[in-house]
Amino acid sequence: MMALWEILISASFWAAAIRIASPLIFATLGELICERAGVLNLGIEGIMVMGAFTGWFAVYLGLPLWGGVAVAFASGMLFGLLHATLTVPFGLSQHVVGLGITLLATATAYFAYRLALPQVTSPPRIDPFQPLPVPILSDIPFFGPALFTQTALTYAAFGLALVVGLVLYRTPLGLAVRAVGENPAAAAAQGLSVTGLRMGAVIIGSGFMAVGGAFLTLSAFSSFFFDMVNGRGWICIALVVFGAWRPGKAVLGAVLFAAFDAGQVRLQQTELGAVLPYQLFLALPFILSIVALVIMSRRAEVPAALMVPYNKGER
Amino acid sequence: MPSPEVLRLDRITKRFGALVANDAISLSLAAGEVVALLGENGAGKTTLMNILFGQYVADEGMITAFGQPLPPGNPRAALAAGIGMVHQHFTLADHLSVLENIVLGTRPLLSLSLGLGAARDKIRALSQDFGLAVDPDARVGQLGVGQRQRVEILKALYRDARVLILDEPTAVLTPQEADALFATLRRMVARGLSVIFISHKLHEVMAIANRCVVLRHGKLVGTVETAGTNPADLAAMMVGAEVQRPAIAPGQPGPALLRLRAVRTPDAEGAAGLKAASLALHAGQITGIAGVSGNGQAALSDVVSGLLAPRAGQLEIAGTPAPQPWTPAAALACGIGRIPEDRHKAGTIADFTLAENTVLETRRMAPFSTRGFWMNWGAARAHAQAIIAKYDVRCPGPETPIRLLSGGNMQKLILGRVLEGAPRVVLANQPVRGLDIGAITYVHSQLIAARDRGAAVLLISEDLDEVLQLSDVLHVISEGRLSPPIPRGGASVAELGLMMAGEGVFDAA
Numbered sequence: 001m002m003a004l005w006e007i008l009i010s011a012s013f014w015a016a017a018i019r020i021a022s023p024l025i026f027a028t029l030g031e032l033i034c035e036r037a038g039v040l041n042l043g044i045e046g047i048m049v050m051g052a053f054t055g056w057f058a059v060y061l062g063l064p065l066w067g068g069v070a071v072a073f074a075s076g077m078l079f080g081l082l083h084a085t086l087t088v089p090f091g092l093s094q095h096v097v098g099l100g101i102t103l104l105a106t107a108t109a110y111f112a113y114r115l116a117l118p119q120v121t122s123p124p125r126i127d128p129f130q131p132l133p134v135p136i137l138s139d140i141p142f143f144g145p146a147l148f149t150q151t152a153l154t155y156a157a158f159g160l161a162l163v164v165g166l167v168l169y170r171t172p173l174g175l176a177v178r179a180v181g182e183n184p185a186a187a188a189a190q191g192l193s194v195t196g197l198r199m200g201a202v203i204i205g206s207g208f209m210a211v212g213g214a215f216l217t218l219s220a221f222s223s224f225f226f227d228m229v230n231g232r233g234w235i236c237i238a239l240v241v242f243g244a245w246r247p248g249k250a251v252l253g254a255v256l257f258a259a260f261d262a263g264q265v266r267l268q269q270t271e272l273g274a275v276l277p278y279q280l281f282l283a284l285p286f287i288l289s290i291v292a293l294v295i296m297s298r299r300a301e302v303p304a305a306l307m308v309p310y311n312k313g314e315r
Numbered sequence: 316m317p318s319p320e321v322l323r324l325d326r327i328t329k330r331f332g333a334l335v336a337n338d339a340i341s342l343s344l345a346a347g348e349v350v351a352l353l354g355e356n357g358a359g360k361t362t363l364m365n366i367l368f369g370q371y372v373a374d375e376g377m378i379t380a381f382g383q384p385l386p387p388g389n390p391r392a393a394l395a396a397g398i399g400m401v402h403q404h405f406t407l408a409d410h411l412s413v414l415e416n417i418v419l420g421t422r423p424l425l426s427l428s429l430g431l432g433a434a435r436d437k438i439r440a441l442s443q444d445f446g447l448a449v450d451p452d453a454r455v456g457q458l459g460v461g462q463r464q465r466v467e468i469l470k471a472l473y474r475d476a477r478v479l480i481l482d483e484p485t486a487v488l489t490p491q492e493a494d495a496l497f498a499t500l501r502r503m504v505a506r507g508l509s510v511i512f513i514s515h516k517l518h519e520v521m522a523i524a525n526r527c528v529v530l531r532h533g534k535l536v537g538t539v540e541t542a543g544t545n546p547a548d549l550a551a552m553m554v555g556a557e558v559q560r561p562a563i564a565p566g567q568p569g570p571a572l573l574r575l576r577a578v579r580t581p582d583a584e585g586a587a588g589l590k591a592a593s594l595a596l597h598a599g600q601i602t603g604i605a606g607v608s609g610n611g612q613a614a615l616s617d618v619v620s621g622l623l624a625p626r627a628g629q630l631e632i633a634g635t636p637a638p639q640p641w642t643p644a645a646a647l648a649c650g651i652g653r654i655p656e657d658r659h660k661a662g663t664i665a666d667f668t669l670a671e672n673t674v675l676e677t678r679r680m681a682p683f684s685t686r687g688f689w690m691n692w693g694a695a696r697a698h699a700q701a702i703i704a705k706y707d708v709r710c711p712g713p714e715t716p717i718r719l720l721s722g723g724n725m726q727k728l729i730l731g732r733v734l735e736g737a738p739r740v741v742l743a744n745q746p747v748r749g750l751d752i753g754a755i756t757y758v759h760s761q762l763i764a765a766r767d768r769g770a771a772v773l774l775i776s777e778d779l780d781e782v783l784q785l786s787d788v789l790h791v792i793s794e795g796r797l798s799p800p801i802p803r804g805g806a807s808v809a810e811l812g813l814m815m816a817g818e819g820v821f822d823a824a
Contacts, residue, residue, distance in 0.1 A: 172422040172429055175411075179419050182408035188370070189406040190420035190470070191391030301410055 003270035004263075013262055014146035018154060019220070021251075021258035023048075025157040027212030027236040028243070028250045029164050030076075030205040035240055036168065037201030038181035038305040042098025043083050044209050045233030046105030047076050051210025053109035056217035056224040057116065059126045068218050069153070069211055076210025077203045079105050084202035088195050091309035102233070110226060123223035129153050153219045158251065160208070165247040177201050181303035184310035194310045209233070235289070242293050244300035256292065260285035318345040321509050322367075322398075322478055327376035329362055331719060333711035336362040338533045339376070344478065349500065349510045351524035351541075353517075355553055355723065355751035359533040360513045361403065364480050367511075368400040369393040380478070391420075399471020403482040403513075405463050409456035413466050414438065416455055417473050434473070441472050445499050461492035468499065479503065480511045485519055497523055515553070515751045517546040529553055532709075550752060563763060565803065566787040569598030570633070572771040573619065573651070573740050578628035580614045580795075587611040587795035589618065591628065594790060594797055596740055596771035601762065602800075603786025604775040606815050611795035612775050613656070616744045619773060620653040621646030633739070647676055652738030654729055656745045656775075658722070662729050665718035669710060670699040672717050673732050702731030707757070723754035730761055741765050744775045759785060779811065791815055 007013050027048055034041040041047075055072030059065055079101055086097045117124070129151035138148040168174035176197055179187040184194040212232070217224050235257060243250030264281040267273060273281065322344040329337040336359045344350050352360045365371045367378060372388035379385065380396040393400075407416050418434045438451045447465040455463060464484060471479050481500075485493040500510055500523060514520050520527055521541055529536050529552040537552055573596040580588040589611050596602050606612060617623035618630070621643040630637040638645045646653075655661035663672045674695045679687040682694040699713035706727045710720055717725060726746070733741060743762055747755040762785065766772050776782050782789055791798040791814040798814055806814075 170429060172418075172420075172426055173424040175415055175419055175429060176424055179408050179411065179415075182410050183406065186406035186408050186416065187419065188390055189368075189400065189402065191394045192420045304409065 003267065003272065007263055007266045011142050011145040013266060014259075015149065016262040016265075017255060017259040018147060018150060019258075020261050021254040022150075022154040022157040022219070023212040023215035024232060024236055024239060024254040024258065025161060025212070025251055026215060027209045027233060028239040028254055029160055029247060030208030030212065031236050031240045032243070032245060032247060032250055033164065033177070033205035033208070034202050035306055036181045036245060036303055037177045037198045037205075038184065038303055038308060038310075039084070039087055039198055039202050040094045040098060040307050041080075041083060041202060041205060041209075042095060042237070043079060043101030043105065043206065044098075044236055045229060045231070046102030046109075047079050047206050047209040048213030048216075048229045048233050049109045050079060050105040051076050051213030052217045052228060053113055053213075053224050054210070055214030056126060057112075059218060060124060065127075065129055065218055069214055072210045072214035072218075073207040076207040076213075079210075080203035080206025081199075083206065084199040087309070088198045088202070091311060094307050113224060123225045125222045126218070128217075128222045129219040151219045153215050157215075161247045161251045168247065178303075180310075181305055184305050184308075188310070198310075209236075212236070238289065238293055241297045241300060242289075244297065245303060249296075253292070253296075257285055257289050260288045318347050320344070321346050321381055323379040324363070324367065325377050325379070327363060327366055327373045327378070329359075329366055329371060329373050331711075332715065334709075334719075335533050337366070337373070340530070340533075340535045341376075342528055342535070342538075344509050344511060346477075346509055347504050347507045348526065349504055349512055349524045351520040351527045352511055352513045352530065353515065353520055353527050353549060353553060354530035355515060355753055358530040358553075360530055361482055362533075363530070364400065364482055364511065364513060367393065368398060368480065394474055394476075397475065397477035398480065399468075399474060399476030399478070400480040401464065401467040401471065401482065401484060405467055407455045407463055407466060409454070411455060412451070413449055413453050413455060413458070413469075414451040416466060417451075417470050421474060438469060438473060441469055445472065445502050446495065447472075447499060461488055461495075464488070464492075464496070476508070478509045478511070480513070482513045483515075484512070485514065485516060493519070517549050520549065521546060553752070563785065566600040566766050568600045568787070569769065571595040571597050571631075572633050573773075574629075574631040574634075575618065575625075576629040576631070578618060578625040578630065580618060580623055580626055582795075583613065588614045589625075589797075590795040592792075592795065592797045593628075595800075596773055598739070598769050598771050599766055600787045601766050601772040601774055601785050603782035603789035604773070604792050604797075605779050605782040605789055605811060606792035607777065610792050610815075612744070612777075612792060614795065615792065615797075616656065616742060616775055619646070619740070619742050620651060620655075650739035652733035652736055652741050654726075654733055654741070654743045654746045656748070658725050658729055663717045663725060666716055668699075668714050669703065669708070669717055669720075669728060670696045670713040672728065673699040673702060673713075676732070677736065698735070699728075702728060702735060705735075706731040706761075723750045726750060726754065726758060730758060734761060734765055737768070737770075738765075739770060741770050741772045742775075743772060745777065746774070747776075747778075747781065779808065779815075783808070783811075 027044055031041055031044055051072035054075040055068040058071035059068035063071065083097055083101050086092045087094050131149050132152050134148040138144040168178060176187060176192050180194050180197045188194050213229060216228055221228065239250055239253045239257065242253040264284045268278055268281045320343055324340060324342045326339045326341055327337050328339050340363055354360050362371060366373045369388055369390040369392060377384060380398060385396055386392045414431055414435060417438060418429060422430060435451050442448055447469055449462050449465045455466060484496060488496060504510060512524055524541050526538060526540055527549060528538050531553060575592055575594040577591040577593055578589050579591055582588040587610050592615065604612060604615065614623060618625055621641055624641040630641065632649045674683045677683055678690065682691060684690050696713045702708065703710060703713065708724050708727045710724060746758050750758065762772055774782060774785055786803065788800045788802050790800055791811060793815060
């Protein structure tokens with residue numbers, strides 16, 4: 001118990017939690033935008049892999065770090081366009097298309113990596129985003145090192161959550177996106193283009209997923225290797241549900257999951273780690289997430305038209 | 316002086332597959348005029364209006380609004396031209412507020428503000444002017460049906476609509492709400508707005524419309540001034556002939572085919588269960604159940620069709636105890652045919668074809684399957700084709716998804732599915748709800764034919780006239796209790812009304 005308490009009051013633990021949460025926040029917001037418009041995007045896992053690779057590769061070839069982020073965003077939008085074209089105007093199964101895109105994007109990224117770097121044994125590194133202490137705020141004891149000594153991309157993740165929240169709830173565009181996810185016929189009857197709005201949401205959302213992937217290579221691990229996304233995309237799908245399709249709550253969920261993850265690493269190094277098998281600690285964040293998901297998602301309001309294709313003129 | 320024309324539809328034609336829903340229909344509308352679009356279910360009224368509003372694209376023909384041609388298939392253009400539509404099935408997002416539903420799509424998507432403050436003021440003013448009281452900040456999901464309809468009308472007025480299309484607006488309203496709606500419409504007309512009013516209720520049309528346009532089978536059959544016509548003539552135009560009520564000779568009662576003895580079922584949410592209900596259904600007789608909705612009709616229907624096993628009491632089929640466990644399959648095996656209350660939810664599977672829907676209950680029997688395992692689709696299609704022909708189901712063919720059919724045609728198919736199995740007991744729960752006169756007459760005559768064939772018919776209806784007209788014997792149901800049987804003519808309407816309100820002689824509790 002003492003060990004757990006010591007972890008919770010250490011600034012480095014919270015700094016790690018915020019860092020681990022950042023890619024999840026990007027991708028969760030991306031998925032949230034898609035689902036709010038009524039499209040489940042199971043391509044998230046593969047799009048994150050693609051973003052991780054393209055972002056890293058662009059920087060490896062000499063682009064600045066933000067250039068890498070832009071390239072990742074563009075590559076995500078490209079796969080988003082593919083997903084949106086198949087699921088929105090053609091109305092194909094969102095499950096099949098999403099899983100197909102995950103397989104396609106993952107395989108394409110790995111293949112491109114092997115093509116570009118056939119000979120390497122250890123993955124080449126790039127110079128990643130460096131911690132950027134916020135003036136004044138980073139001097140506050142505990143909170144400074146925990147929250148305000150992160151990389152620019154982390155600040156961007158939290159900023160994005162704010163922007164997505166404002167757009168969804170305070171602008172005509174956000175209202176239109178929510179409406180096509182709730183009742184596309186109502187949106188169409190008000191003169192909105194359901195197809196355009198849904199495609200736009202999927203394309204932009206997929207871009208953010210890819211940035212989430214790029215965070216891993218550009219801000220965390222500095223290099224690209226296989227299986228680095230490692231199911232984070234699927235976690236984000238759960239986080240959208242956990243957050244009841246609301247950006248603020250989704251960020252909270254991402255930080256909570258990240259805290260479990262950062263905590264289990266530290267718990268392994270305590271006396272508990274000597275007694276219990278380490279696999280138990282690895283499973284801990286997932287077990288706790290499932291429990292939290294069950295508790296939180298009971299009263300969630302699912303977008304009423306999620307996964308319902310809209311065909312104009314059909315009875 | 317004639318008012319200026321605001322809208323003109325010119326030879327509009329629309330086909331769904333082989334079905335011609337609208338056949339070269341022309342129509343015009345003047346400022347300050349109410350035109351009623353009258354026709355049976357499936358006559359093509361809603362299709363025509365969806366074309367006008369840009370939700371369907373017409374195969375032929377053109378629309379002119381305020382002198383300008385209206386681009387086809389574009390609701391935005393229709394809205395911009397001042398046309399607003401209140402759909403029969405409301406197009407509102409339940410999770411959004413009234414305000415959000417109304418302002419949706421009214422501002423450029425990329426503007427930074429929703430302008431909710433100004434919108435709220437405008438909505439308040441419109442509510443006041445037109446008598447459409449509704450709280451702008453309420454969530455639509457929490458509103459009643461009448462209020463939702465007001466939101467729909469406000470949506471159109473908020474966009475400064477000059478022409479309002481109302482698709483069967485009173486189908487979902489109480490009489491008081493309908494009166495309030497008519498008052499609103501009169502205020503709108505007084506300000507020079509025009510209304511297209513879709514209905515098949517003749518007295519409403521007579522009350523509100525200046526002119527009636529009558530459609531039948533997708534064709535325009537006539538346009539008449541309301542002042543120069545009467546409901547009987549309109550009905551004749553709608554159905555194509557003088558409406559004939561089936562001549563009902565008394566039934567020849569035989570033995571009891573199904574008997575409930577002091578059956579009890581638990582109360583359900585918002586509806587009573589059965590409280591020691593006793594009932595005997597005799598061969599060759601129509602037994603009617605009269606009562607106000609929610610008084611145990613659903614439980615009675617579920618017990619008879621096997622969806623619900625009695626908690627106490629006995630159920631007998633032709634004098635022997637019902638098989639255990641009592642399930643829908645057991646009920647079917649006992650020869651109980653079911654016309655469910657909700658044909659969309661409990662009667663059919665929307666995306667299945669007519670042929671598939673036809674054999675849902677008999678799929679494991681010859682000739683539709685071999686040894687109950689391999690489906691024989693040829694036989695299923697032939698059977699569906701036979702029902703389509705015999706019961707006059709208007710559709711392109713047995714391979715059509717059933718959701719494309721109008722309510723009346725769907726009900727005819729269900730009727731055919733049940734009656735072709737020659738059931739010993741026919742459960743007809745609200746068999747004519749939402750149907751037009753022609754279809755109602757047809758369904759009733761088929762139920763009488765089943766009775767005359769020797770079936771025991773149980774007719775559950777909230778329409779007292781229907782029960783009185785058809786039943787050889789009737790029971791009143793109130794709070795889950797059944798009255799003793801009342802023979803035809805055995806009680807006055809006033810007496811029945813008292814019993815429906817829970818006063819009168821009921822089986823011992």
